[in-house]
Amino acid sequence: MIYISCPEIVLQEVRIVAKITVNKKTYETDADPSTPVLWIIRDEFGLTGTKFGCGIAQCGSCTIHIDGEPRRACITTLASVAGKEITTIEGISTASDHPLQKAWIENDVPQCGYCQSGQIMAAAGLLAKKKDPTDADIDAAMNGIICRCGTYNRIRAAIKQAAMQGGK
Numbered sequence: 294m295i296y297i298s299c300p301e302i303v304l305q306e307v308r309i310v311a312k313i314t315v316n317k318k319t320y321e322t323d324a325d326p327s328t329p330v331l332w333i334i335r336d337e338f339g340l341t342g343t344k345f346g347c348g349i350a351q352c353g354s355c356t357i358h359i360d361g362e363p364r365r366a367c368i369t370t371l372a373s374v375a376g377k378e379i380t381t382i383e384g385i386s387t388a389s390d391h392p393l394q395k396a397w398i399e400n401d402v403p404q405c406g407y408c409q410s411g412q413i414m415a416a417a418g419l420l421a422k423k424k425d426p427t428d429a430d431i432d433a434a435m436n437g438i439i440c441r442c443g444t445y446n447r448i449r450a451a452i453k454q455a456a457m458q459g460g461k
């Protein structure tokens with residue numbers, strides 16, 4: 294019988310750092326590429342305005358914009374946002390004074406508030422494309438953004454008010 298001695302194998306952990314752009318600022322993360330962006334923006338970057346609801350793309354509370362399009366952050370992987378612009382609720386205005394945010398306040402939209410950043414991000418995506426949305430446009434854009442407090446009528450009123458004020 295022949296014995297072969299093997300050289301010592303040294304395993305070295307390789308840290309891969311990804312750069313992503315959130316609200317026009319560049320962040321670095323070494324999270325696994327399959328990690329949902331929701332975890333990274335909340336837990337690593339401290340942008341907690343985006344909420345975790347269901348984690349399976351069913352409630353809309355985690356809605357952010359990727360290259361201007363509303364997307365569910367809970368099912369959007371880090372790998373899929375390379376080279377893209379992410380916008381969260383913290384990034385749509387500098388002083389919480391986006392026309393939608395003002396209309397939300399004036400119409401007393403939030404109740405518990407949990408769904409509301411997702412609602413506003415979906416509405417902002419709509420107004421960026423349609424300056425004068427119809428009820429059907431609003432229904433289509435807001436479909437699937439669930440509010441357990443039932444604020445849907447106030448949301449519709451606030452979107453229409455923001456649209457009248459040229460909100461985008």
Ligand code: FES
Nearest residue numbers: 346347348353367
């Ligand atoms: S947490 Fe993403 S859709 Fe519910």
Ligand code: FES
Nearest residue numbers: 405406440441442
């Ligand atoms: S305001 Fe409570 S879930 Fe929408």
